[in-house]
Amino acid sequence: xxxxxxxxxxxxxxxxxxxxxxxxxxxxxxxxxxxxxxxxxxxxxxxxxxxxxxxxxxxxxxxxxxxxxxxxxxxxxxxxxxxxxxxxxxxxxxxxxxxxxxxxxxxxxxxxxxxxxxxxxxxxxxxxxxxxxxxxxxxxxxxxxxxxxxxxxxxxxxxxxxxxxxxxxxxxxxxxxxxxxxxxxxxxxxxxxxxxxxxxxxxxxxxxxxxxxxxxxxxxxxxxxxxxxxxxxxxxxxxxxxxxx
Amino acid sequence: xxxxxxxxxxxxxxxxxxxxxxxxxxxxxxxxxxxxxxxxxxxxxxxxxxxxxxxxxxxxxxxxxxxxxxxxxxxxxxxxxxxxxxxxxxxxxxxxxxxxxxxxxxx
Numbered sequence: 001x002x003x004x005x006x007x008x009x010x011x012x013x014x015x016x017x018x019x020x021x022x023x024x025x026x027x028x029x030x031x032x033x034x035x036x037x038x039x040x041x042x043x044x045x046x047x048x049x050x051x052x053x054x055x056x057x058x059x060x061x062x063x064x065x066x067x068x069x070x071x072x073x074x075x076x077x078x079x080x081x082x083x084x085x086x087x088x089x090x091x092x093x094x095x096x097x098x099x100x101x102x103x104x105x106x107x108x109x110x111x112x113x114x115x116x117x118x119x120x121x122x123x124x125x126x127x128x129x130x131x132x133x134x135x136x137x138x139x140x141x142x143x144x145x146x147x148x149x150x151x152x153x154x155x156x157x158x159x160x161x162x163x164x165x166x167x168x169x170x171x172x173x174x175x176x177x178x179x180x181x182x183x184x185x186x187x188x189x190x191x192x193x194x195x196x197x198x199x200x201x202x203x204x205x206x207x208x209x210x211x212x213x214x215x216x217x218x219x220x221x222x223x224x225x226x227x228x229x230x231x232x233x234x235x236x237x238x239x240x241x242x243x244x245x
Numbered sequence: 246x247x248x249x250x251x252x253x254x255x256x257x258x259x260x261x262x263x264x265x266x267x268x269x270x271x272x273x274x275x276x277x278x279x280x281x282x283x284x285x286x287x288x289x290x291x292x293x294x295x296x297x298x299x300x301x302x303x304x305x306x307x308x309x310x311x312x313x314x315x316x317x318x319x320x321x322x323x324x325x326x327x328x329x330x331x332x333x334x335x336x337x338x339x340x341x342x343x344x345x346x347x348x349x350x351x352x
Contacts, residue, residue: 031258038260038267046316053325084352091346097332108321120318127317 266307
């Protein structure tokens with residue numbers, strides 16, 4: 001943390017002093033990152049060579065002037081000149097150099113491709129090793145995102161379920177309410193029926209008593225005279241009915 | 246500018262990460278596009294202080310490194326280039342002694 005702060009302050013110092021210098025040296029002083037003229041360096045492919053070490057650009061340089069065979073002609077001509085004038089001197093080391101060159105050529109053609117394939121494989125494996133941690137963490141994060149989405153989807157299902165449960169509870173409450181309403185109705189009806197029945201019974205009993213009492217009093221009040229008169233009257237009525245016939 | 250510092254013209258805010266193979270000053274005409282009669286003027290414009298010459302060699306070194314040595318899958322080319330270069334160099338410095346091994350007097 002502290003080292004980073006120190007670095008940042010050092011960079012700030014550097015940029016101010018370079019800005020001062022740049023103003024005098026007529027480069028741009030805008031201080032804005034110039035991605036077009038100064039892109040971030042990238043690790044490129046290795047440069048092409050011919051004959052093992054001569055850069056391809058050397059041959060391209062000749063092509064427009066001399067054609068494709070030009071560089072080789074130039075090389076052979078130069079070598080001929082240097083040898084014939086003994087500017088290049090063939091002393092004893094020259095021949096040992098020739099033999100070493102032969103050995104190097106043989107080794108390159110014989111073992112080169114296998115060695116290159118093995119080294120490329122090693123390079124790839126090292127790179128994969130270095131990237132594996134990063135790739136694994138990316139993959140685990142992606143998995144976590146996927147799991148989170150699944151969990152959200154499940155939570156939506158839970159909402160649906162809870163909705164249904166709430167509806168169910170409401171239905172149960174409704175049913176209980178209606179049941180109690182029915183119960184209250186039945187209770188009230190039962191009490192009213194009881195009252196009605198009781199009133200009926202009382203009225204019937206009182207009527208019966210009244211009738212009994214009246215009948216007994218009436219029969220008690222009838223004297224033998226009255227009975228006799230009534231019988232006579234009846235006989236007289238019967239005789240009158242008989243006489244009319 | 247002491248030893249180990251960045252070049253004066255390098256501004257991290259503008260140029261981004263430092264590329265040791267790159268010249269951050271005001272670019273002149275590339276040497277490959279200079280006309281023959283302009284070579285004198287071109288050479289007189291060059292900065293010939295020891296540090297500038299060392300910087301030019303350093304940039305050349307890093308350009309070679311980036312092109313032939315640092316890529317991911319290099320072949321034998323940089324090693325052969327080193328061998329050939331050292332052969333030429335040692336041949337040149339030993340040329341005074343080699344001259345006595347000439348086989349012919351007249352060419």
